[in-house]
Amino acid sequence: MAIEIEKSIVGLSKIANSNTHGEDSPYFSGWKAYDEDPFDELHNPCGVIQMGLAENQVSFDLVEEYLGKNGEAINYGSSGFSSFKENALFQDYHGLFNFRKAMANFMEKIRGGRAKFNPDRVVITAGATAANELLTFILADPGDALLVPTPYYPGFDRDLRWRTGVKIIPIHCESSNNFQVTPQALELAYEEANSKKIKVRGILITNPSNPLGATIQRSNLEEILDFAVRKNIHLVSDEIYSGSAFCSSEFVSIAEVLDSRKYVDSERVHIVYSLSKDLGLPGFRVGTIYSFNDLVVTTARRMSSFTLISSQTQHLLAHMLSDDDFTGNYIKTNRDRLKRRYEMIVDGLKRSGIECLKGNAGLFCWMNLSQLLEKPTMECELKLWNKILCEVKLNISPGSSCHCSEPGWFRVCFANMSEQTLEIALKRLHNFMQKRTKDSYAVE
Amino acid sequence: MKMLSEKATCNSHGQDSSYFLGWQEYEKNPYDEIQNPKGIIQMGLAENQLSFDLLESWLAQNPDAAGFKRNGESIFRELALFQDYHGLPAFKNAMTKFMSEIRGNKVSFDSNKLVLTAGATSANETLMFCLADQGDAFLLPTPYYPGFDRDLKWRTGAEIVPIHCESSNGFRITKSALEEAYLDAKKRNLRVKGVLVTNPSNPLGTTLSRKELELLLTFVDAKGIHLISDEIYSGTVFNSPSFISVMEVLIEKNYMKTDVWERVHIVYSLSKDLGLPGFRIGAIYSNDEMVVSAATKMSSFGLVSSQTQYLLSCMLSDKKFTKKYLSENQKRLKKRHAMIVKGLQNAGINCLESNAGLFCWVDMRHLLSSNTFDAEMDLWKKIVYDVGLNISPGSSCHCSEPGWFRACFANMSEDTLNLAMRRIKDFVKSTDTNTINEISHQNQQQTNANSKKKAFSMWVFRLSFNDRQRER
Numbered sequence: 012m013a014i015e016i017e018k019s020i021v022g023l024s025k026i027a028n029s030n031t032h033g034e035d036s037p038y039f040s041g042w043k044a045y046d047e048d049p050f051d052e053l054h055n056p057c058g059v060i061q062m063g064l065a066e067n068q069v070s071f072d073l074v075e076e077y078l079g080k081n082g083e084a085i086n087y088g089s090s091g092f093s094s095f096k097e098n099a100l101f102q103d104y105h106g107l108f109n110f111r112k113a114m115a116n117f118m119e120k121i122r123g124g125r126a127k128f129n130p131d132r133v134v135i136t137a138g139a140t141a142a143n144e145l146l147t148f149i150l151a152d153p154g155d156a157l158l159v160p161t162p163y164y165p166g167f168d169r170d171l172r173w174r175t176g177v178k179i180i181p182i183h184c185e186s187s188n189n190f191q192v193t194p195q196a197l198e199l200a201y202e203e204a205n206s207k208k209i210k211v212r213g214i215l216i217t218n219p220s221n222p223l224g225a226t227i228q229r230s231n232l233e234e235i236l237d238f239a240v241r242k243n244i245h246l247v248s249d250e251i252y253s254g255s256a257f258c259s260s261e262f263v264s265i266a267e268v269l270d271s272r273k274y275v276d277s278e279r280v281h282i283v284y285s286l287s288k289d290l291g292l293p294g295f296r297v298g299t300i301y302s303f304n305d306l307v308v309t310t311a312r313r314m315s316s317f318t319l320i321s322s323q324t325q326h327l328l329a330h331m332l333s334d335d336d337f338t339g340n341y342i343k344t345n346r347d348r349l350k351r352r353y354e355m356i357v358d359g360l361k362r363s364g365i366e367c368l369k370g371n372a373g374l375f376c377w378m379n380l381s382q383l384l385e386k387p388t389m390e391c392e393l394k395l396w397n398k399i400l401c402e403v404k405l406n407i408s409p410g411s412s413c414h415c416s417e418p419g420w421f422r423v424c425f426a427n428m429s430e431q432t433l434e435i436a437l438k439r440l441h442n443f444m445q446k447r448t449k450d451s452y453a454v455e
Numbered sequence: 456m457k458m459l460s461e462k463a464t465c466n467s468h469g470q471d472s473s474y475f476l477g478w479q480e481y482e483k484n485p486y487d488e489i490q491n492p493k494g495i496i497q498m499g500l501a502e503n504q505l506s507f508d509l510l511e512s513w514l515a516q517n518p519d520a521a522g523f524k525r526n527g528e529s530i531f532r533e534l535a536l537f538q539d540y541h542g543l544p545a546f547k548n549a550m551t552k553f554m555s556e557i558r559g560n561k562v563s564f565d566s567n568k569l570v571l572t573a574g575a576t577s578a579n580e581t582l583m584f585c586l587a588d589q590g591d592a593f594l595l596p597t598p599y600y601p602g603f604d605r606d607l608k609w610r611t612g613a614e615i616v617p618i619h620c621e622s623s624n625g626f627r628i629t630k631s632a633l634e635e636a637y638l639d640a641k642k643r644n645l646r647v648k649g650v651l652v653t654n655p656s657n658p659l660g661t662t663l664s665r666k667e668l669e670l671l672l673t674f675v676d677a678k679g680i681h682l683i684s685d686e687i688y689s690g691t692v693f694n695s696p697s698f699i700s701v702m703e704v705l706i707e708k709n710y711m712k713t714d715v716w717e718r719v720h721i722v723y724s725l726s727k728d729l730g731l732p733g734f735r736i737g738a739i740y741s742n743d744e745m746v747v748s749a750a751t752k753m754s755s756f757g758l759v760s761s762q763t764q765y766l767l768s769c770m771l772s773d774k775k776f777t778k779k780y781l782s783e784n785q786k787r788l789k790k791r792h793a794m795i796v797k798g799l800q801n802a803g804i805n806c807l808e809s810n811a812g813l814f815c816w817v818d819m820r821h822l823l824s825s826n827t828f829d830a831e832m833d834l835w836k837k838i839v840y841d842v843g844l845n846i847s848p849g850s851s852c853h854c855s856e857p858g859w860f861r862a863c864f865a866n867m868s869e870d871t872l873n874l875a876m877r878r879i880k881d882f883v884k885s886t887d888t889n890t891i892n893e894i895s896h897q898n899q900q901q902t903n904a905n906s907k908k909k910a911f912s913m914w915v916f917r918l919s920f921n922d923r924q925r926e927r
Contacts, residue, residue, distance in 0.1 A: 020679040020714060021648050027585040027749035034752065071532050078523070078531065085521050086514075096507045102574075102732040137573050137735070138538075141756045148610055149463045153589075171780065174584055174610070174753070212460075245458075279458070287538075294537040294761030296573075310463045314610070317577045321760035322733030323521075 019337025031173040033165065041396075050404070052432065058438045063406045065221065065374045067255065067291040067429035069348040072340065074290065077337050084330035104315050106135035110325040113332035114299055118284060120338055121254045126266035128301060135313040135325070137296040139251050139285035141318040143170045143215070146281055146300060149310050150245045151177045151212035157247075158182050158200045158214045160192045162377075162413035162420070164221045171215070180204050180211070186379070189368060190223055191231055192216070197238045211427040213245030213279075214238070219252040219262060219372030222413050222422035224353075226256055226372050229263045236268060236276070245279045254289030254342055256372035257350035271305065279302035286328065288374060289345065295324045322348040347425060349374070352433070356425045359437035363444040374426040378407070383447065392418040393452045403443045405436055462610055477835075481845045486871065496875045499845045501657065501813045503691070503730035504864040505787040510729070510782050513770060520769035523762070523883045529767075537761040540754050542571040546768035550738060553771045554723060557690045557781065562702040562922035564740060570750040571764070573735040573757035575687050575724035579606045579651075581757070582720055582739055585679050585749045587613040592645035593683070594636045596620050596628050598816075598859070599853035600657045607651070616640040616647070619855045622818075625807060626659055628652070628667045633674050649681030649718070650674065655688040655698065658852050658861035660809030662692055668704040670926030672715060681718045690728030690781060693789035717743040725767065727813060730783070733764045788813070788865060791872065795864040798876030802883045813865040819847070822883070831857040842882045844875055 022028070033039075041063055050058035078084060087095040101107060108130065114126035136142040151157060153176030159167060160182040171179055182200040184190040197214070204211045214235060218227040227235075239246040248265040256262035269277045282301040287293035297320055302308050332338055356376055357367050368377040384391040389411045396409040399421075410420035425433055463533045477499055486494035501629040509843055514521060523531040537543060544566070547926055551564035572578040587593065589612030595603060596618040607613055618636040620626040633650075640647045650671060656664040663671075684701040692698040701719055710716050721740040726732035736759055739750050795815055797805050823830040828850050835848040838860075849859035 020718075021586075021646075023585055023745055023749065024588045024591075024648075027745065032749075032752045040739065066536060068536070069533070071535070075531055084522070086518075095511055096504070099507070099510070099731045099733050100502060100504070102726070102735070137757050137760075138755075144756050149460055152460045152462075169752075169755075174756075233608075269876065292535045294535050296538070296758050296760050302811075303851075304458075306459060306463070309740070310459070313605075316582050316605070318573050318611075318757040319735050321573075321735050321763040323763050323766065324760040327762065 020127070026174055026234075026325060029173070030289060031169065033168045033173075036165070036412055041400055041408070044400055045406045048404075050276065050432065050435075052429075053340070055254075056435075057404065059400070059404045059406050060432060060439075061406050061427065062424045063408045063422075064427050064438060065288065065424050066293065067288055067345075067349070067374050068427050069291075069352060070345040071291060073337075073341050073344060074292075074331070077331055077334070081330060081334070084327045087326075098322050098326050101325075102319065103433065104135075104312050104319060106315075106320065107322065107325040107329055109329040109333065110320075111135070113329045114284070117332045117338055118301070120254075120342060121259075121289070122262070122264050122267065123259045126264050126270055127264070132301055132303070132308055134300040134302070134308060134315055135320045136298040136300060136315050137318040137320055138287060138293070138298040139249065139283050140170050141296075142165065142283045142285070142298040143167070143247075144173075144175065145311055145314050145318065146247055146283065147171045147175045147177050148314065149307055149325075150247070150281075151175065152210075153177065155210045155212045156180045156204050158197070158204070158211060160184050160190075160196075160216060160220075162190070162206070162222050162415035162422075163412055164217060165408070165412045165414075167215070177212075178209060180209070181414055182214075182418075186368075186417055186420075189225070190220075190377075191228070192235060194234050194238060197235070199243060207283065211242065211244055213342070215247040215249065217249040217252070218265070219250075219256055221252060222375060222408065222410075223368055223377045224370035224373035224375050225368065225377075225424075226262045229268065232265055232268050233264060236265065236280070239279055240276045243279075246283065247281050247283060249283040250284065251285040251288050252373045255349055255374060256369065257346055257353060259342075259346065261371050266301075279304070279306060295328075296320060297328060315426045352425045352430075355430070355433060356423065356437065359434075360440065362365060363437070363441040364448075365444065368420075375422050375424040378421045379419060380421055380425050381417065384419050387418050389418050395419075396421070399443070403439050407441060457470050457601070471900055477839050477845045477847070480839050484843075486843070488868075488871065489809060493841045493843065495839065495845050496878075497845050498862045498864075499867065500848045500866045501727065501863050502732065503727055503784070503813050504866050505730075505791065506780065506784045507730060509776075510731075510770075512778050516775070517769060520766045524766070534761045538758065539765075540751055540758060542759070543761060543764040543768060545772070546759075546764040547571065549768045549771035550723075551740075552688075553777055554649050554740070556774075556777055557728070558698065558700045558703065562700055562706070564702075568740055568742060568747055568756055570739040570741075570747055571736040571759045572739060572750075572754050572772050573759060574683065574726060574732070575722050575733075575737040576602065576606050577754075577757040578722045578724070578737040578739045579603070579683075579685065580609075580611065580749050581753045582683055582722065582746075583607050583613050584613040584753060586645075586683075586720075587611060590614065590645065591648045592616045592643075592903070593648060594618050594640065594650045596626075596632070596652060596656075598626070598849055598854035599657050600653060600845070601851045601853075603651075608748060612647050613648075614643075616643070616645065617853055617855075618650070622856055622859070624809075625661070626656075626816075628670065630670055630674070631893070633670070637678065647678065649683060651683040651685065652772075653685040653688070654701070655686075655692060655811035656845065657688065657812060658814060658849075659807055660697050660812035660814055661807065662696060662811050663727060664696070665699055665704065668701055669708060672701070672704060672708060672710060672719075675718060676710075676713070676715045679714075681720065681723060682715075683720050685722040687722065687724040687727050689723070690784070691788055691813060692811040693785040693792060696810065697810070711889065717741075717746075720746060729780075734767070735759060736763065736767060738879060755861045791864045791869075794869070794872055795862065795876070795889045798873070799862075799879065801876065802880040804879070804883065807859075814861050814863040817860045817862050818858065819860055820856070823858045826857060828857045834858075835860070838879075840883070842878050844878060879880075 050060040111130040111133040156178040285295040408422040547566040592614040725736040847861040
């Protein structure tokens with residue numbers, strides 16, 4: 012009698028089957044509601060206003076003006092930059108030298124010349140999403156952990172963990188000190204890892220912070236760096252919002268701290284940058300890793316093979332970012348416009364009785380609605396969020412999706428819409444708050 | 456505590472020593488018609504430089520495509536903000552139609568099943584992440600593209616088990632080779648998740664026969680595993696037999712209603728057919744919804760620039776252009792191929808008969824001092840240093856027989872190719888086996904001293920612009 016062997020069919024990998032991509036969270040259902048009923052000034056004035064998208068749309072005119080006057084950035088042949096053929100063939104993972112030089116210059120300008128960047132340390136990646144994942148692959152093994160201060164960008168759960176198998180251990184920050192990272196919080200997080208027998212490989216900070224919309228103070232950066240040195244771990248500083256600090260001098264880059272220490276301990280420090288926020292070009296996929304560690308630079312460069320920037324795009328940006336007139340004007344004007352937007356929203360919210368964390372950077376504010384919660388729980392926060400989504404028709408991001416340890420905080424974006432739309436959003440919130448005051452004794 | 460991860464400090468990025476040497480030598484002494492006529496000619500780079508004039512003239516006639524304009528109106532903002540990992544619909548439509556056109560419209564593709572990635576390098580790695588767990592294996596016919604060692608294994612932790620192919624039957628895939636590879640994997644305690652083939656093959660330059668495709672499908676059906684068909688050279692087929700896509704055979708053999716249908720995945724790219732490797736345009740095509748879904752999310756780590764998606768959507772939607780391009784490009788490749796084959800024949804060297812790709816698989820077994828890989832290395836070094844040609848040794852492609860080399864022909868001018876042919880003819884004329892032996896013995900001693908130093912410096916990770924991304 013023949014033995015029947017059942018054919019087992021191989022399915023997909025564990026990674027493919029896991030949900031560490033994080034797209035099942037309520038954060039993404041807000042998107043869905045927006046997609047199904049998007050606000051449009053003319054065609055759908057009662058639709059959902061998208062305030063969950065950290066895009067910078069306030070300074071496009073400057074970029075468009077530049078492109079209008081500088082055809083060779085998108086065409087080829089003239090003025091000393093490469094021909095089409097040369098550009099189309101260029102797939103060297105070092106990246107176009109002119110592009111790296113321009114990026115290094117741009118990063119220096121953003122920091123008011125207070126830090127210097129060497130083009131040879133710039134590694135190109137298709138966006139900061141890729142940069143963060145890549146660095147995680149290099150700095151940590153599966154099962155190891157990175158410490159990340161809360162609240163943090165929800166995308167990190169996917170970017171740092173999904174394919175790398177690395178864990179995130181939160182550094183809990185509290186409103187009582189404006190969510191700043193304290194040495195105690197750092198120690199606690201480190202101890203938590205130890206108790207679970209998890210090896211900590213590094214700290215990842217976002218400066219200016221998403222979602223707080225605030226820069227990290229110099230003294231704080233020093234403490235964090237000291238901690239990394241004491242524990243002999245890495246420090247990744249995601250500075251993708253550095254050009255969105257409203258006032259240049261208020262942003263202190265980790266590079267400046269290293270400079271003042273004459274680069275002692277710098278081989279554990281790595282900076283992530285991108286043009287998605289400061290320049291409003293998320294579609295172009297322009298990210299970089301800047302590392303002070305030679306081995307990391309070499310390895311990152313090799314790994315960037317999986318995520319290079321289109322040479323067509325490198326060519327365009329090499330032109331644009333080498334133009335000092337353009338960059339000088341852009342950086343200043345962009346800061347001013349973002350500051351104005353920020354003041355508009357914060358004032359508007361204040362008039363509605365809503366406070367925000369004092370912010371000085373970014374494309375969003377960190378709004379405090381904890382007083383509206385029945386109970387200080389995540390469930391109540393999500394209920395409130397859903398109410399704001401469905402009744403007020405605003406898609407904002409609940410603090411729980413950012414792993415905030417205190418319920419009631421929300422991230423509200425203000426740079427991805429026109430001023431008129433922002434006014435409408437503020438009005439809607441105002442009405443909502445007025446109604447609540449009237450109903451304040453009603454049971455939910 | 457050690458500072459970097461295992462992945463960072465292992466050498467699975469595969470910057471193979473022999474390859475490295477060839478590149479290094481080329482970079483130190485690159486051929487230039489005017490500035491350096493005695494320099495090393497790069498024949499290790501599978502680039503398609505034959506048809507740029509067609510692309511450039513199209514660009515000149517269609518300035519809106521690179522100018523962020525649609526019907527004269529600026530869509531700059533729309534494109535600058537477009538980071539949806541589902542990809543630009545117009546571009547995906549154009550890509551799938553282009554892929555159909557390459558297959559003589561015998562197959563049609565659904566753009567919803569297409570996932571865009573930053574190059575085929577990214578596509579292959581992404582598919583591995585989707586289909587294989589750490590330690591799982593994929594079977595690959597040898598010889599294969601050296602980059603696979605990095606792309607498929609480095610960050611995924613997957614393994615490659617070779618399906619040994621031999622010159623005795625033109626390196627065709629056989630049933631016994633497949634079974635043997637499967638057993639090999641089992642002996643190594645590796646779970647086999649699938650087979651990956653490159654069709655047309657790199658480095659062979661041949662298209663898979665219908666028989667081989669049917670064999671592969673029968674095999675993956677029986678084993679219940681996946682089949683990845685890397686078809687990035689599909690547009691470079693210049694001679695008969697014409698290209699047969701695995702999709703065609705799936706339909707012909709009535710696999711559509713079976714579970715095999717969902718286990719076949721195609722990788723494509725515009726780096727070879729269109730000669731645009733810098734633009735990082737790759738794609739995964741799969742009939743499995745879950746693969747499409749997972750791969751789409753993973754593509755966040757390597758999206759195609761929206762600026763580039765738009766340019767190519769315009770170009771590939773121009774049916775007049777694609778028709779003209781495909782046919783003219785193939786004509787030119789055919790001519791070049793004939794040139795190199797003839798040139799090598801003049802030097803008493805044969806190539807595997809091939810009908811596709813940007814390279815030839817050259818048989819130099821008769822020039823080896825002995826039938827060993829050491830002798831192959833000696834010969835290769837001689838060709839790099841003395842003849843001044845950087846070609847790729849078969850061992851770097853995991854060929855099981857020494858003496859085969861891959862020589863590219865589409866990345867240089869006709870004059871340069873002629874010069875390369877002259878050089879090799881002179882080399883063959885001036886040496887015989889005895890002399891080769893003698894010289895190679897001397898060189899070996901020199902090389903032993905040099906290679907120790909080089910090996911050390913290679914693994915000291917200084918910032919160096921001498922290491923380069925390996926090309927196909």
